[in-house]
Amino acid sequence: MNPDFAIVLNFKTTGDFDADFLVKTARNIGARAVMSSDPAAFKEACEKYTIFLADEQAGLDLASVNVIDTMVNNRKNGEATIINIPVNDGKFDEATQKLLDTINSWMHQFGHAFNEGKPSPLTVSDGFILENRHADYQKYVFLKDIPAKIVVESLDKEPNRVEWIEHRTELDFAMKDGKLTINLIKPDDVFDWNVLRIQAHRPEDDIIHTEF
Numbered sequence: 001m002n003p004d005f006a007i008v009l010n011f012k013t014t015g016d017f018d019a020d021f022l023v024k025t026a027r028n029i030g031a032r033a034v035m036s037s038d039p040a041a042f043k044e045a046c047e048k049y050t051i052f053l054a055d056e057q058a059g060l061d062l063a064s065v066n067v068i069d070t071m072v073n074n075r076k077n078g079e080a081t082i083i084n085i086p087v088n089d090g091k092f093d094e095a096t097q098k099l100l101d102t103i104n105s106w107m108h109q110f111g112h113a114f115n116e117g118k119p120s121p122l123t124v125s126d127g128f129i130l131e132n133r134h135a136d137y138q139k140y141v142f143l144k145d146i147p148a149k150i151v152v153e154s155l156d157k158e159p160n161r162v163e164w165i166e167h168r169t170e171l172d173f174a175m176k177d178g179k180l181t182i183n184l185i186k187p188d189d190v191f192d193w194n195v196l197r198i199q200a201h202r203p204e205d206d207i208i209h210t211e212f
Helices: 019-028 043-049 067-076 094-116
Strands: 007-014 033-036 052-054 081-088 117-119 128-132 138-143 149-153 161-164 173-176 179-183 194-199
Touching: 007 019, 019 033, 019 043, 043 052, 067 081, 067 094, 067 128, 081 094, 094 117, 094 128, 094 194, 138 149
Parallel strands: 007 033, 007 081, 033 052
Antiparallel strands: 117 128, 128 138, 138 194, 149 179, 161 194, 173 179
16 A cells, blocks of 8 residues: 555445535545445545545544554554545444544544655654655654753755744754754743654755746
8 A cells, every 4th residue: 555645434325325525525624545345435536635545454443532642553563544535325323423523633634744754764853754756855744742842863955944843833953072052942832742844955945046
C-alpha cells in the first residue's frame, strides 16, 4: 500500500448506505484510502474522489480519546492505522461521529506532514521527527508535550526557518556544534500532538527572479 496512506477507514456497513457520502467523508478528514467487505459498492465513489480502495484487512476499534495517540505512534514506526468505522443504515452513531470529528480537527492542521512523513534519522530531546518522503528538506517534530526548548541533532546545516505548522508561527532557534536548539512558545491551539516544521534550504530558493 502507498506509504502516504497514513490512515485507512475500514467501513463496516450494515443495511443500506451511500458510498459516495462515506468516501467523501474519508477524503474530507484527510484519509487517502478506504476499505470495505463490499468493495464493488465503493469503486465509483473512490474514483470520483481520488481515494484508494484497498483490500480489506483487520482494523482497530478506536475512540476519540485514543485515536490520535494511536495514529501518531503507528506513524512514528512507519505504519498505517486502519480504523474500523461502523455504519448502520447509512449513519454514524454518536461515538463514531465524535471519532471522525477528532480526526478531522487534527488532520486539518497536520495532515500533510502526517501523510507524507517517514521516520527520520534525526534525533530530538522530546517527541520524535519525521521527514517529508517527497521533499527531504522538510522535517517535522511531533510533540506530545511542549517544553521550553528542544534540541535536534544530526542536521547537516542550519535551517532557513522553524515554525509551528499551525498558523506558521515562527520559532527562535540557534545552531551550534551540530545541535539545533529551538525555543518553544505555545501555539494558539494545543492539540494531543503538536507539530513544528524545520525548513531547510529548498531548491526553489535558488531560482533567480526575472522580469520581462
